[in-house]
Amino acid sequence: xxxxxxxxxxxxxxxxxxxxxxxxxxxxxxxxxxxxxxxxxxxxxxxxxxxxxxxxxxxxxxxxxxxxxxxxxxxxxxxxxxxxxxxxxxxxxxxxxxxxxxxxxxxxxxxxxxxxxxxxxxxxxxxxxxxxxxxxxxxxxxxxxxxxxxxxxxxxxxxxxxxxxxxxxxxxxxxxxxxxxxxxxxxxxxxxxxxxxxxxxxxxxxxxxxxxxxxxxxxxxxxxxxxxxxxxxxxxxxxxxxxxxxxxxxxxxxxxxxxxxxxxxxxxxxxxxxxxxxxxxxxxxxxxxxxxxxxxxxxxxxxxxxxxxxxxxxxxxxxxxxxxxxxxxxxxxxxxxxxxxxxxxxxxxxxxxxxxxxxxxxxxxxxxxxxxxxxxxxxxxxxxxxxxxxxxxxxxxxxxxxxxxxxxxxxxxxxxxxxxxxxxxxxxxxxxxxxxxxxxxxxxxxxxxxxxxxxxxxxxxxxxxxxxxxxxxxxxxxxxxxxxxxxxxxxxxxxxxxxxxxxxxxxxxxxxxxxxxxxxxxxxxxxxxxxxxxxxxxxxxxxxxxxxxxxxxxxxxxxxxxxxxxxxxxxxxxxxxxxxxxxxxxxxxxxxxxxxxxxxxxxxxxxxxxxxxxxxxxxxxxxxxxxxxxxxxxxxxxxxxxxxxxxxxxx
Numbered sequence: 001x002x003x004x005x006x007x008x009x010x011x012x013x014x015x016x017x018x019x020x021x022x023x024x025x026x027x028x029x030x031x032x033x034x035x036x037x038x039x040x041x042x043x044x045x046x047x048x049x050x051x052x053x054x055x056x057x058x059x060x061x062x063x064x065x066x067x068x069x070x071x072x073x074x075x076x077x078x079x080x081x082x083x084x085x086x087x088x089x090x091x092x093x094x095x096x097x098x099x100x101x102x103x104x105x106x107x108x109x110x111x112x113x114x115x116x117x118x119x120x121x122x123x124x125x126x127x128x129x130x131x132x133x134x135x136x137x138x139x140x141x142x143x144x145x146x147x148x149x150x151x152x153x154x155x156x157x158x159x160x161x162x163x164x165x166x167x168x169x170x171x172x173x174x175x176x177x178x179x180x181x182x183x184x185x186x187x188x189x190x191x192x193x194x195x196x197x198x199x200x201x202x203x204x205x206x207x208x209x210x211x212x213x214x215x216x217x218x219x220x221x222x223x224x225x226x227x228x229x230x231x232x233x234x235x236x237x238x239x240x241x242x243x244x245x246x247x248x249x250x251x252x253x254x255x256x257x258x259x260x261x262x263x264x265x266x267x268x269x270x271x272x273x274x275x276x277x278x279x280x281x282x283x284x285x286x287x288x289x290x291x292x293x294x295x296x297x298x299x300x301x302x303x304x305x306x307x308x309x310x311x312x313x314x315x316x317x318x319x320x321x322x323x324x325x326x327x328x329x330x331x332x333x334x335x336x337x338x339x340x341x342x343x344x345x346x347x348x349x350x351x352x353x354x355x356x357x358x359x360x361x362x363x364x365x366x367x368x369x370x371x372x373x374x375x376x377x378x379x380x381x382x383x384x385x386x387x388x389x390x391x392x393x394x395x396x397x398x399x400x401x402x403x404x405x406x407x408x409x410x411x412x413x414x415x416x417x418x419x420x421x422x423x424x425x426x427x428x429x430x431x432x433x434x435x436x437x438x439x440x441x442x443x444x445x446x447x448x449x450x451x452x453x454x455x456x457x458x459x460x461x462x463x464x465x466x467x468x469x470x471x472x473x474x475x476x477x478x479x480x481x482x483x484x485x486x487x488x489x490x491x492x493x494x495x496x497x498x499x500x501x502x503x504x505x506x507x508x509x510x511x512x513x514x515x516x517x518x519x520x521x522x523x524x525x526x527x528x529x530x531x532x533x534x535x536x537x538x539x540x541x542x543x544x545x546x547x548x549x550x551x552x553x554x555x556x557x558x559x560x561x562x563x564x565x566x567x568x569x570x571x572x573x574x575x576x577x578x579x580x581x582x583x584x585x586x587x588x589x590x591x592x593x594x595x596x597x598x599x600x601x602x603x604x605x606x607x608x609x610x611x612x613x614x615x616x617x618x619x620x621x622x623x624x625x626x627x628x629x630x631x632x633x634x635x636x637x638x639x640x641x642x643x644x645x646x647x648x649x650x651x
Contacts, residue, residue, distance in 0.1 A: 511604020
């Protein structure tokens, strides 16, 4: 049997010689969809372009602006689906055994003794061969473009210039235990978020894991005797768990053009905390300010700030905090002096619909669309009551509740992103199916949904939200200026202005074309054992409604209005951008690879876009000081939707 294991190990270790990476995905953007393009610019671009052959015989055209041309991806074996089915079956059996009564089926010690060797003893030879091929193709899917964008740009003279600061999104940063009480010693310096330790603790000691991961409900800080802190360095955000990259591809390409820990920095943070508590407990914004000042002092150049998802809200809050004489003390010209560019990737500037459903009922599209068997397993493992309790005890999550009210999200008869022939408006954020009963609740817009949320949650949660966040709209300059002294308003770009930084360059990059939850159908929770009052009505499926979740446009996580409105229209309103900082928008259509588990080089998914070849190209060019090469590029109807939003200049 040992020889068989060695043979199997040889199979898994075998790798085919791969061809050299093709040319970078960066090339001149096709401006056919751009408002600023024209025949003259097209002919000029074609005339100045350089055409080269990659190893696959494809033609790639490089020019002075940026476009993703074509990337060849090897076709995967048709046996892949069969292998996944087989492995899934085996995995399902072990899960069933685990969750069954262990006295009758299997002991916990026996389960923990399972390893690869014991599985190999019972796996058919055909499945082992398929696993070898699957393992190889998955390695190719991860490494097909490793370093390729940076290597190509390096040949074009693109090198490191500005120091670069990366602010990750929600749940991206690993959280380590530093508690020394008896209950925490087993986890000392181990990650209870973002590692296999988390998975093991969640399965084997769920109660202890929950007690560690949840903050104190009343203070929003560490519970007594428990101390979790954000991991630091590039390791904090490069991978979520082994094999699931987040920022790793950007780091690979940055390194290729000359970046390293001396001129690049990951500003990891504890995303569970409210933003004021980030400073109160961890001095996060003070440390970020000090790092930026040091980088500018050493290089004599401004820095480039790159933020993703919730990190873009953190960046907005930081701009306000650092300017404030009562907080950061930097004064009104600090951002102008220290920040060259802000790259806002998939920023949820106006929140996200799923922020409401997560804290209201512990549900979202990902849970509502599970089949009955999967729902049963999930509920036994981590019920929706437990999930809602977790989300509520993490005040940072609630920073992503929708902002702008009915002016942005629509009312009971209309919404800016309503489509022609749509059976009902997106403006009704929480819907209730009509019945013959007189007790049927009325549908609620966003303005009504937040009070509804507070009505169905405890007082401690309402206090946390109201003490830290605001969700309205400032319709006058006087309101905006008054909000300069109110930290609750600082992360809402409809209530707080951009810094007085006329030379600041803002780039908004985000994916579009992936169905995204926009609103919900709810009903009273009929489970007598449930502590929740309402839950998503999964019986409603009709057209754009899938198991009670109403789908619209976005990147799969954040709605298009939240991704694009401020970039396209909002920051064009003077009271929100009084210095006239320049804003460029580059939309990227979601075009996933057919056989790629993460969408491939052309994905527009909220997280996976960090590995998109074009996005990496854009980030590297801006960091190298060539942001002038980036032009607006639109593929959605965001301009049309933004014009419909009921927010305008003062008269």
